[in-house]
Amino acid sequence: MASALPSLMHMLQGLIATPSVSSVSPEYDQSNRPVVELLAEWTEALGFAVEVVDIPGHPDKANLIATLGRGPGGLVLSGHTDTVPFDEGLWSQDPFRLTERDQRLYGLGTADMKAFFALALEAARALDADALAQPLILLATADEESSMLGAKTLVELGRPKARYAVIGEPTGLRPVNAHKGIMMEAVRLLGHSGHSSDPSLGVNALEGMHAVLGEILSWRAELQGRHRDTRFHVPVPTLNLGHIHGGDNPNRICGECELHFDLRPLPGMRSAELRAELRERLDALFGEGPLRWELRPLIEETEPMHTDAGAAIVTAAEALTGHPAEAAAYCTEGPYLNALGMETIVLGPGYIDQAHQPDEYLALANVQPMLDHLGRLIERFCLQSID
């Protein structure tokens, strides 16, 4: 039934023409089901067993797991179906109309990263399920750009299972095997307001926050002294103080103060341990004192990603592309696929500079090399029995 699969260009056009913005702001957020339906139709045409995985509590969102062949092991080609919102006025053309110009394909999701699905299907076009020693799985997730809810649902389900995974996020055809994690946290201090003329009438949360800021900055210095990874452009874990709000009036003792910061841990650091460390320090700072404090996450964290440099998928991708595996400055669904037991790399045809930008594009020159890489990876990890 391979003949039922549309041409590569038709698939690219169809994916870009199907809006699938995800956003934490409900006014921008859209369903990704139309993209999942397209992919379901095309993978079915190639003989994949197709499963649409609902996301509890979010009827307009879904993941897709499409499997060709059977058995343990195998290779997952993974991508997210959603895009970020866009500034229509800043685009030179309709972001939902694939437009070829200057040897580039322009459109929202060309680099980041719906176009990857079309390339993955094109690379699988001629495959015969009976010839596969290990399965090939196309995985398409929801809400990577907003809540990572698609990937989290998969981790809860423990699916899919495979040995290796390639995420086609824009890496400019270079393999990536590591990135930092991201945490966004709030410290809230609760004191007691009162008239400024008599400090004994209140407990000043703003003065307490002064101590918290000092404590967090010395903690940051310690973390940066303890952890270093020179693969990263910024080789230490970062902690940015991003927002503070407290009090209302100069003549009132500040009763409440809240600080927001982000923390980007290196591979090997774990968010639960970091949170416990900070709690211990805040406990020591305030003890049983009159100021009460609370530490809470503003978003669910993404753990750092790390796939061993010696993993077969890493060395295979290095050999194919001629580039050593790199560390990226952005987050992906890699840690979730790692948590599912897959040795995972990020390798895609777009460039991260074009992601989340007006006039996002995919260079035509990168299409055939990416198809070649995918073909070779499928050959190595699905057609040959490797164990």
Ligand SMILES: [Zn+2]
């Ligand atoms: Zn992306």
